[in-house]
Amino acid sequence: MSEPDKFEDDLLYAMTRTGEGFRTEQGELVAGGLVRGRRRWRRRSAAAVVSGAAALALVGTGAFYLSGSTGASPVASATIGAAAAPTATGTTGTATPTAAQSSAAAPISGGEVLATFQALLPKGQVTDAKGTGTDKDGGRTAYANLVFDDGQGKSLMGLSIQKHRKGQSQPRTCPADLKLASLDSCATTTLPDGSQLVLSQGYEYPNHRATTKEWFASLIRPDGGEIFLSEWNSAQEKGAPDSRPDPALTLDQLKAIVTDKSWDRVVAAVKYDGVDPAVEDPGLTPEEKQATLAKLLPAGFQVASARNANGNVTTYQVTGGQTSGGLIVRVDYWGRPYDDKDLQQRAEKDRQAMFKDATTLPDGTKVAVAAADQVNPKASPARVEVLRPDGLHVQVVNGPGDKPLFTLDQLKAIATSPEWKLKK
Structure with a gap:
């Protein structure tokens, strides 16, 4: 597996709370490794809510583990x-x-x-x-x-x-x-x-x-x-x-x-170890999200393929002329409360931290922007986080590469577009 593919898999793991996505070059060894890796992760790590704030922080690390104190x-x-x-x-x-x-x-x-x-x-x-x-x-x-x-x-x-x-x-x-x-x-x-x-x-x-x-x-x-x-x-x-x-x-x-x-x-x-996906479901089908993204891409670019991690996060392969790369887009709903008070409190705390230094647009939309790391842009690419008053949350992250696929302004234009609409 190429380094960009591995990065995208690791990031998807962080963004979807599932522990999925770690693969090796050896196809058949993958299956055995998944049995081992997932099992080890389950045994050695504490379950936690990974909301947008955590996912943002994880872009620079490529993976997410919360080591829990056993309190044994x-x-x-x-x-x-x-x-x-x-x-x-x-x-x-x-x-x-x-x-x-x-x-x-x-x-x-x-x-x-x-x-x-x-x-x-x-x-x-x-x-x-x-x-x-x-x-x-x-x-x-x-x-x-x-x-x-x-x-x-x-x-x-x-x-x-x-x-x-x-x-x-x-x-x-x-x-x-x-x-x-x-x-x-x-x-x-x-x-x-x-x-x-x-x-x-x-x-x-x-x-x-x-x-x-x-x-x-x-x-x-x-x-x-x-x-x-x-x-x-x-x-x-x-x-x-x-x-x-x-x-x-x-x-x-x-x-x-x-x-x-x-x-x-x-x-x-035992309490459930993650957020109910239905709580954050924006009601958009994969086809609707891809069609929306296609309309928002800069001129000359098009979606070549899409790979879903779950209903809310998708990694797209985007091409334009001689340029191609990955674009990870997360679209979910943050307006519906969780049925677990502890999860709700932790999610709200994460979100407040994420948008602490955000810009607030005239309509109340909050926009958090993070430029690519100048030392290691592959490990921490540019990303934009948007939270609208109606609860719609959009996150757009450049895939890894020697040259960023899109500029920060282009990512911001995609994430803040009114074309993204809730359906539930």
Whole structure:
């Protein structure tokens, strides 16, 4: 993949909050990499709202990650059996998961998440256990990490739970060439309830510079809940010798844990990790947006192709004479409130920061302009952000290149045009 294409993919990731778009030159390795990359991002990053302000800031970085503090509370050790009712102690409290403990909407502590996980494990010794519940980090994630030993050696395990709105879950696929993707096995299954299950046996390092294995199960449920469980044949993910030939749990055991109904309470308590796309839908079809852009391009330029990231963001390939390049356009609606008060507050804060130094036109339209970085214009191209009184938001960003496709004035003319109209 060319550097401009990679930049556009990374920017689209930032602008659409999905974690999509990171690709490599090796086609078949892409599929395996997507399984790994998306899963790692889900496990290691805190879900967050990425509104226009954040996307603007991300243009210079090409990628977006919010590393969340786990707020985990440690548990020294515990011995568990198949019929045991384990408890977890620490700053998150002590809890044994039962359906009667609290309503589905009540916060779930890290101790409860950890205890639920431990109750589903076979007989063995648990050490270095930590849990994070929905009473931390805004309630958009739940985690449990521990080291499990069934008598055959230690195995690190990490479990994470998030919840995506309809259409926001990341599809997980298996590569056609498992060898190229450095996987021993991979299978995707649609369960009777509509859940999407992926079971994979691979390695911590695709290039096999260490022999540490990593197996995982990923379940995306119809209600948007995603339960992800990884395990290693080592007490640490990296930098430690293998402690056993294979991770402790079989694929069937991984499946049994992520599909267990005891997670229903946790999933119900987890808040959605992103903005509902319907809230920001301007009601414009892709064809309508492309037709509008075509009318606004400088003379001699035309749209050669369009690639949608979602309903609101599109990257266009624009040509004019001997010149061609990418133009990323985002059109969405900011007038409808979110159903989550925390998301609403964070979005408003981001927007205020974005238009802090904006120019206000006579009709009340706010225009924020950022010139390309003089040192590295490829990494931070020119961009214009517009917010109209009716709530319509338009963002136009030059694609990367040695020479900018359009001037700042031309981008401003496109973004501020009255041709952009809300339809809902």
